Every structure is written in structure tokens, then in C-alpha cells.
């Protein structure tokens with residue numbers, strides 16, 4: 603890999619991106635998204651199952667959150683991981699927060715939803731910390747059209763929690779879908795809309811722009827070209 607491409611983005615991002623590429627978390631090809639868009643790349647956080655990969659992503663989450671919290675006086679009680687892929691991410695991130703600063707984060711908790719409510723035993727649809735009266739940060743993998751994040755926001759509201767922030771590994775920086783999807787009209791991203799609507803920080807470790815910068819000069823011209831074409835088609839206006 604050339605040092606030129608690695609210098610184009612922050613070193614901690616380049617490090618995380620290399621881990622994603624080595625673990626096949628970030629792949630190039632042809633993928634159908636939840637929004638039905640056809641994408642030339644896919645970020646599969648389900649592949650952070652190996653100890654070293656989970657360690658890498660959960661530290662990246664915890665560092666990003668702790669740094670933002672320190673410089674912006676953000677306070678939170680619970681990390682909420684939407685089912686399914688958000689579950690191990692939020693759980694591991696809470697553990698790393700305590701490793702970074704036990705005095706500050708030792709009592710920070712995790713919580714997640716069941717996709718189907720359980721009607722026996724302890725019942726209910728939330729596992730982990732109850733959300734009522736708590737300041738909650740959503741920890742998830744990717745935001746594309748924002749459907750999953752809006753579902754998570756509704757769950758937190760319903761359970762009586764207060765949403766204070768969102769942290770994702772990857773911001774695809776795509777405009778929100780319209781009825782015809784490819785209508786050529788400028789629109790903001792789902793992240794931009796959520797930021798505006800709720801007035802909360804939405805943080806991401808990596809963006810599509812970061813990946814494109816990183817790939818420049820790496821000799822993967824075909825992937826780079828397809829990513830740039832996709833960005834031109836779906837790039838959000840914010």
C-alpha cells in the first residue's frame with residue numbers, strides 16, 4: 603500500500619479501514635441494500651466476530667465516543683445496540699469505555715432490543731439496562747436510508763429513555779430515498795436529517811469519502827471508479 607493514500611485520511615481511520623479490509627468487513631462487488639439500492643460496496647459489521655477484530659472496532663467506538671464526550675460535555679448512561687448487528691457492538695463498546703476510564707464509565711450500561719417480543723420468562727423486548735429515565739446513545743454499524751436508526755429511536759422513546767447521541771462505524775453519506783429513488787434531485791442524508799430533527803450528535807468512524815480517499819493510488823482503479831460513480835449518483839447534499 604502506498605503511503606500517499608494512507609496520508610490522505612487520519613491515521614486512526616486508516617488503521618481501522620485496513621482492519622476492515624483485512625477482515626473482509628468492507629467488500630467490493632454488487633450488493634442489494636435494505637433500501638433496495640444496488641451498491642458496489644458493502645460494510646458487513648457481522649464479520650467482526652473474531653476477538654482481534656471485535657477488539658479493534660469496539661475500541662474505535664469507545665475512543666470516538668469518549669473523545670467527543672470529553673470535548674463536548676456529552677453525558678450518557680446507556681449504549682443501545684439495535685438488533686441484531688448492533689448488539690455485540692454496543693456490548694463490547696461499553697466494556698472498552700470502562701477500560702479507558704473506569705471511574706467515569708464503570709457504571710455505563712448496555713441495552714438492546716429483541717426483534718420479536720418474548721412472552722414467557724422475564725418477557726418484554728429489551729435486554730440489558732432498562733431505558734426509562736436514562737440518557738441513551740445508539741451504537742450501530744451503518745446508516746444508509748435511516749430506517750433502522752429511526753426504528754431504534756422509536757424504541758428508546760417508547761421505553762422512556764432520552765436519546766442524546768448516535769455512533770456508527772460507517773456513514774455511507776447517501777441521500778434519503780425518494781419514491782423513484784434515482785430521481786436526480788439533491789437531498790440530505792439520513793444522518794443529516796436525524797441530526798437536524800433531534801438536535802443530537804451523530805458520529806461515525808468512517809465515511810464513504812474516507813474510503814475513496816484511501817483507495818486512491820492503491821491500484822484498485824475499477825473499485826474506485828465504481829465507488830465514485832455510486833457516490834455521484836447518491837451523494838447527499840449535506
Ligand SMILES: O=P(O)(O)OC[C@H]1O[C@H](OP(=O)(O)OP(=O)(O)O)[C@H](O)[C@@H]1O
Nearest residue numbers: 636685686687744745746747748749750
Ligand atoms: O439505514 P438503513 O437503510 O436502515 O440501513 C442500514 C441498516 O440495515 C442493516 O441492518 P438490518 O436491519 O438489516 O438488521 P441486522 O442488524 O439484523 O443485519 C444494517 O445493519 C444497518 O443497521
Ligand SMILES: O=C(O)c1cc(=O)[nH]c(=O)[nH]1
Nearest residue numbers: 635636644645646744746
Ligand atoms: O444499507 C444497508 O442495508 C447496508 C449497507 C452496508 O454497507 N452494510 C450493511 O450492513 N447494510
